[in-house]
Amino acid sequence: MSTHHYLGFRQMPGESIRYVAEHQGEWMALMGWATAAFKCGPRDRWIGWTPELQWKRLPLVVGNQRFLILPDAHVPNLASRILALNVRRLSQDWLAAHGHPVALAETFVDPSRFTGTCYRAANWLALGETKGFGRNGGRYYHHGHTKVVFVFPLIKNAQDALASDFLPTKLRIGRSEIVNLSKIELGGTDGLIAVLERVQDPRKPRGIRHKQVSILTVAICACLAGERSFAAMAEWAADLDQNALERLGCRWDFNKARYAAPSEPTLRRTIEGVNAEEVDLLVGAWLAKQSKSGATALDGKTLRGSKTESGKAIHLLAALQHGTGVVVGQRQVSDKSNEITAAQPLLENLDLAGQMVTADAMHTQTELARYIVEEKKADYLFIVKGNQPTLEKAIDGMDAGLFSPSVRNP
Numbered sequence: 001m002s003t004h005h006y007l008g009f010r011q012m013p014g015e016s017i018r019y020v021a022e023h024q025g026e027w028m029a030l031m032g033w034a035t036a037a038f039k040c041g042p043r044d045r046w047i048g049w050t051p052e053l054q055w056k057r058l059p060l061v062v063g064n065q066r067f068l069i070l071p072d073a074h075v076p077n078l079a080s081r082i083l084a085l086n087v088r089r090l091s092q093d094w095l096a097a098h099g100h101p102v103a104l105a106e107t108f109v110d111p112s113r114f115t116g117t118c119y120r121a122a123n124w125l126a127l128g129e130t131k132g133f134g135r136n137g138g139r140y141y142h143h144g145h146t147k148v149v150f151v152f153p154l155i156k157n158a159q160d161a162l163a164s165d166f167l168p169t170k171l172r173i174g175r176s177e178i179v180n181l182s183k184i185e186l187g188g189t190d191g192l193i194a195v196l197e198r199v200q201d202p203r204k205p206r207g208i209r210h211k212q213v214s215i216l217t218v219a220i221c222a223c224l225a226g227e228r229s230f231a232a233m234a235e236w237a238a239d240l241d242q243n244a245l246e247r248l249g250c251r252w253d254f255n256k257a258r259y260a261a262p263s264e265p266t267l268r269r270t271i272e273g274v275n276a277e278e279v280d281l282l283v284g285a286w287l288a289k290q291s292k293s294g295a296t297a298l299d300g301k302t303l304r305g306s307k308t309e310s311g312k313a314i315h316l317l318a319a320l321q322h323g324t325g326v327v328v329g330q331r332q333v334s335d336k337s338n339e340i341t342a343a344q345p346l347l348e349n350l351d352l353a354g355q356m357v358t359a360d361a362m363h364t365q366t367e368l369a370r371y372i373v374e375e376k377k378a379d380y381l382f383i384v385k386g387n388q389p390t391l392e393k394a395i396d397g398m399d400a401g402l403f404s405p406s407v408r409n410p
Contacts, residue, residue, distance in 0.1 A: 001030050005068045006113065012065050015098045017090075021082045028073040029082050032066035033090065035059070036106055038135060042127035042149040043106055049163040052241040057162055060171060062094060062154075064107035067118075079118035087122075091154045103158040103171055108147040116148055124150040165244035169226060179224050179326065184290050186217070186247055193217055193249050195286045202273050214249035215262045215270040220283055221248065230268045237261035284329035285349050288321070295322040296352060298359040300339045310335050317342045319350060322358070339363065344371050352378040361385040 001009035014035025021029040036058055037043075043061075044054060069079055091101040108130065109116040116126065127149045134143050155161065161168045166181035185191045193213055201212040222233035238261050240248075245259035253260040262270075288296075296319050306314040317339045318330040331346040333339055343363055357372050357380045364382040372380045384392050 001032070001066060001068055004071060005066060007066070009066065015059070015094075016065075017093055017097055019086060021086075023075070026073075027070055028075070028078060029070060030066065030068045031064070031082070031086060033062050033094075033105075034065045036061035036063040036104075037108075040106065040149060041131065042129070043151060046125075046127050046151065047104075047159055047162050050241060050243065053163065056239065056241065057167070059100065060103045060162060062090065062102040062105050064105060067107075077121070080121035083118060083122040083124075087152055087154060101155075101171060103153070103155045103161055105152040105154055107150050109150060110145065110147050112145075116150060119150045119152075122152070124152045126150055165241065165247060166221070166225065172226070179287075179290060179324070181221055181225055184224075186221075190286075190289070192220065192283075192286055195282050196220075196279075198282060199274055199279055202275075203270070210251050210260075210262045210266055210270075211249065212270060212274070214251065215267060216274070216279065217248050218250065218262055219267055219271055230264050230271070233267050234262070234264035237267075280330060281349055284319075284327065285351070287326050288328040288350055293321040293323040293326075294354075295356040295358060296320070296328065296350070297322060298339075298343060298346070298357065298363055300333065300362075308335055315339075317346055319346055340365060340368075343368055347372070347376060350376075352376040354378065356381055359383070361387055364388060364391070 009032075012032055012034035016032065016034040019031040019033075020027055021031070038058065047054075049057065067079070067083075069082075075081075087105055090105065091103070095101045105124075107119065107124070109119065111129075116124075120126065129146045129148055132142055132144045132146045133140050135141075153159065155170060160182075161171060164182040168180070168182070186193055188194065196213045196216045199212065199216065203212065218237045219233050222236040225236060227233050227236050237245075237248075237250075240261065242259050245261055250259045250261055252258075298317065298319060300315060300317045303314045303316065308314055312335050315333040316330050317333055318327050320327045329346050329350055331342050333342045339362055343359075344367075347357070352372070353376065355378045357376075357378050359368075359380070359382055361383045364384055369380055369382070372378050384395055386392060
């Protein structure tokens with residue numbers, strides 16, 4: 001690279017990866033990738049991100065600092081072929097090397113020397129020319145050599161992902177996002193904020209800095225983004241830009257002239273103080289509208305390590321959506337009862353019209369089937385096992401063709 005590249009070779013800035021392209025044991029090309037340019041007008045306008053988002057998400061953009069086809073390599077379309085193969089694995093390699101993926105690749109082509117043919121052939125996008133500035137030692141200087149900016153999205157909808165208020169889960173390591181926060185309804189009469197305003201605030205007025213509704217909105221959105229602790233919720237909120245904090249209803253700090261996210265102690269105290277069952281019912285009904293999957297499952301689980309006043313473990317019956325796994329409602333089963341009696345109260349506040357409700361053999365009950373069809377205007381799919389021998393025998397008879405079933409309500 002030092003010998004044959006017109007720019008020579010020196011240490012690449014920030015995070016970097018180097019590649020050697022081989023064919024039958026022979027070196028054909030060398031490539032170097034490193035941290036993207038701090039500022040690039042054509043790129044930044046194409047992405048559409050704010051300066052605050054640009055500062056936080058620049059590590060998700062990677063720059064092609066060097067690309068050299070070695071003098072003895074004479075293969076048609078070699079450069080574009082190498083580019084195409086390299087960008088396929090670049091994000092995963094970056095994740096393995098530096099602990100995070102990348103969403104966009106960029107490069108700068110000197111038009112006085114090259115036309116960027118290989119980048120165009122590999123489907124890179126030409127965004128325009130720079131203004132001829134360079135950066136050295138943290139200061140910009142004008143060198144007068146304009147260059148053409150090319151970019152290549154490494155993930156689907158990279159432009160929207162980089163500019164969105166809430167970073168998609170595919171670019172956040174170690175998280176399991178439940179819903180796409182960029183697409184859910186936060187404001188408006190049916191938005192999450194309006195729903196949470198109905199939760200009673202148990203706090204005393206003195207000393208309140210954050211509105212309860214904004215704290216709960218931040219906490220719920222953090223959970224939907226995959227966070228699982230008070231500290232993680234606070235870190236998630238602190239990492240948001242001003243547009244996102246404004247959308248979440250966070251308070252305006254007049255001293256700092258910016259929106260402020262709630263801290264970990266504030267999140268903890270507020271969440272521990274509200275009526276959990278009330279919040280659960282409201283958020284579950286709202287979630288059901290946000291992510292309808294067409295089918296809802298009833299499923300009971302015993303919470304490990306939990307205890308009621310009687311000493312028994314807490315048992316919950318949950319309603320969750322097929323496909324997404326979103327829990328849209330849950331109800332604690334009384335120690336002196338079972339899941340059967342908790343099913344109808346659980347479904348009462350859910351909009352199930354036109355959906356399918358599935359459940360295991362315990363819930364294969366005539367009354368629940370009637371309730372789902374007549375009251376909730378939904379359909380059901382239940383499992384039949386040996387706990388209902390008469391029904392199981394009748395179904396076996398249908399399979400054997402001994403009789404034809406009559407069409408009637410359950």
